[in-house]
Amino acid sequence: MSTIKNRLSVDENAPILTATALTRLYGERVGCRDVSFSLWPGEVLGIVGESGSGKSTLLRCLAGQDRPTSGTIALNFDGVPINLFDISEPMRRQLMRTKWGIVHQNPRDGLRMDVSAGGNIGERLMDRGDRHYGKIRSSALDWLSRVEIETNRVDDYPRQFSGGMQQRLQLARVLVPEPKLVFMDEPTGGLDVSVQARLLDLLRVLVRDLGIAAIIVTHDLAVARLLTDRLMVMKDGAVVEEGLTDQVLDDPHHAYTQLLTSAVLAA
Amino acid sequence: MYVAVKGGEAAILATHDLIAEERRGDPSVPELSAVQISEQLKLATARVMNEGSLYDPSLAALALKQAQGDSIEAAFLVRAYRTTLPRFGSSSPLDTSEMAIRRRISATYKDLPGGQVLGPTYDYTHRLFDFALMAEQGDTVEATVASAPLDQTMPRVPDILGDEGLMEAETAPEGDPAPFDLTRDPIQFPPDRDTRLQTLSRGDEGFLLGLAYSVQRGFGGNHPFAGEIRLGEVPVRFKPEELGFEIDLGDITVTECQMVNQFQGSKDKPPQFTRGYGLVFGHSERKSMSMAILDRSLKNREFGEGVDYPAQDEEFVLYHSDNVEAAGFVEHLKLPHYVDFQGELELIRKIRQEFEERQTKPQAEHAGEAA
């Protein structure tokens, strides 16, 4: 933990994200209810639960894609607090391209399928005004190697990539503007086991290296254990348990958490 | 061999004469009259009135004559003419419950007040040629008059369902503002229902038919029932400012279709049938039905349904349904584009040259090494 703290250049006392009493209802159906927590710079928070637990709903609200029914989300990037749903749509869209990123479960949702790998990675740079083709291309090549994609594939299209490669390309696209906060929804979903392992390793290294704060939604406890510092367990839209990942997984208090952890099949 | 386009003006005038000759055809054959068209080709005339966005059967007939039967070219004539007409106001909304009904059917009820009035329709004919029609005379048929008249008014099926609370109500938007006027203002997205209905009403029958077909085949979520289709004459009323009361301007023929779709509902609201509405000039059933199916399909935003198929994509449907615009743009490809094509030629030649240079360069180097 101390190595992470040394890399931080912002006030460690200010959380990067604070959710307060976050609730999202669909008529009478509860998406998520009364969720409150804080996330600090460089911290990785996991949200686990079965499908239907509300974790994806919660993530969509936190990422600014869905407006909560009640509650607030406060962000703090450079010492300036922002209330996520009070700011204008253009501001939100701009922040979504520069300050935080979303890694979708299906990489096709997070990539431009008709644009080359290099173009996909370079887009955020061009969004912010970069106008030197050579430099944009170098950044793209650099990032391709960081996500372990062969650089000679820079001009290939995402549909020519395997699922695992598409996911790593999405990662590069999200990380190139060096966001402070990344949301991931089942980042290893749909990938086979060996591919998953490789992606997880990569995620772990990148997140640590860049000091990114991240919120990762997953139903897979192994992913949670490998990537996250803290864990929130959700059931029927509510948070039933939270704490340090190892503690929650090794010594669960809530009956539901016990059920979850005991259901994990031996490898 | 290149021929100059100087003298283009003379060439253009010559085309007018040539097309007029084509239009007349064999001079020994009797000339077609506009009134023959408006009397004996009513369904074609109705299509031109709809797509031309102007109710005037004799004008639509003239357009068909001038355009040799090309209904899109005829609609174009009508539209251009409409631009020149002065606008002196808006009529009161038509009340189709007042319709002097000639045909009225419902697929949702076996029988209903007013009955199933089959009226004039091709629906039950066998599609066999009547070669007697090749002769130029003798086409006179008189249908027998029924012993008792039809009911004066017949309730509309959605109203019957509405009485039971089963039909989604048609409510005016808050404040009951004047409807959008597509003939005056450009369509803006996202469009409200008034804009959508106006656009659909003048849309190309073929395009709307294809899209409606796609909805029924599964490229869309709705399963429609034909609640009612009615054809007949309705009065048009107008309230001039100077008079302060309504006057009757005359009757127009319209076809109205009400489609009844599967019910919506949520935890807070009990389920109701949802409706699709089609209203067109003249006798034009297929168009009114297609319009009604698409009206419902394009309510997906309001019902929180997804946009997965073309018939649910309002920009796709509404932008491309106007056949006068579509024809103009597709056919504009006949205009000279050689300046831009020249640019493309220059570009492709340059890229190919650079490609070849890259191919020969390593060979040259290789040859240099070998030497």
Added chain:
Amino acid sequence: MSAQTIDADYNFGYLDEQTKRMIRRALLKAVAIPGYQVPFGSREMPLARGWGTGGIQITAALIGPEDTLKVIDQGADDTTNAVSIRRFFARVAGVKTTEKTNEATLIQTRHRIPEYPLSKGQILVYQVPQPEPLRKVESSEVETRKMHAWSEYGAMHVRLYEDIARYGRVATSYSYPVMVNDRYVMSPTPIPKFDNPKMDHMPALQLFGAGREKRIYAVPPFTKVKSLDFEDYPFEVQKWNEPCALCGARGSYLDEVITDDRGGRMFVCSDSSYCEDRRDAGHTGTQIDWAKDKAYLDPNPDEAA
């Protein structure tokens, strides 16, 4: 060419005065926000959509009895559509028409800017098929209006990047997107990119009409217009290896003409009036005799113009 008798069945300029006022209001708004697409209630015209109804409506809203009108298509006055539009205005406005660029007060054009530089007080009206420069990267109108509103133009540069990655150069030769007044990305209409530099700080007023898409936009005189590019791949225009075969011009846009079925070709100025003026002034090209021989230049030299 002198004015012709006006068709008395129509209002001057065909459109009624209310419609003209509506169009002028849209034009004023467009001039106030250079490069921004103003929606307007485009009317159906007697010429087909896609054939210049936007340009015609702007011209009809602006034209007055004192105006002198020039109409060109592909740079030439005598292409069929230019002839057709000019005849239309002769019929409904009876104004003087001309082929000489510097004599015109109002010039309506399809796909080219005249070679002869325009001056203050002239108006250039462009016919626009697709006003939305972002349409190729984003098919939804709702989305493109947001992109313009919030200057979200990254996707546009991605297209340029893709071209360079694939071809080694930007593969757009016409409708090359420009940034107007450092604020809006605009389509210059399908003029060849060769003409883009003429738009920058042009002394004349530039108006753009898209009839079918129902948009008007404008570039006021002396406004900055810059073609999109990368620092290391700067914008460049087309070049030819030879001058005009008829007048010898080296700096004008040339059309390719196939002269025989054995691959013979010659290049001639696209701007017909410019070429003619140069020939009248004594300039000549390598194919001038061939052209005269084949009656290319004037098939009916004995008939009056």
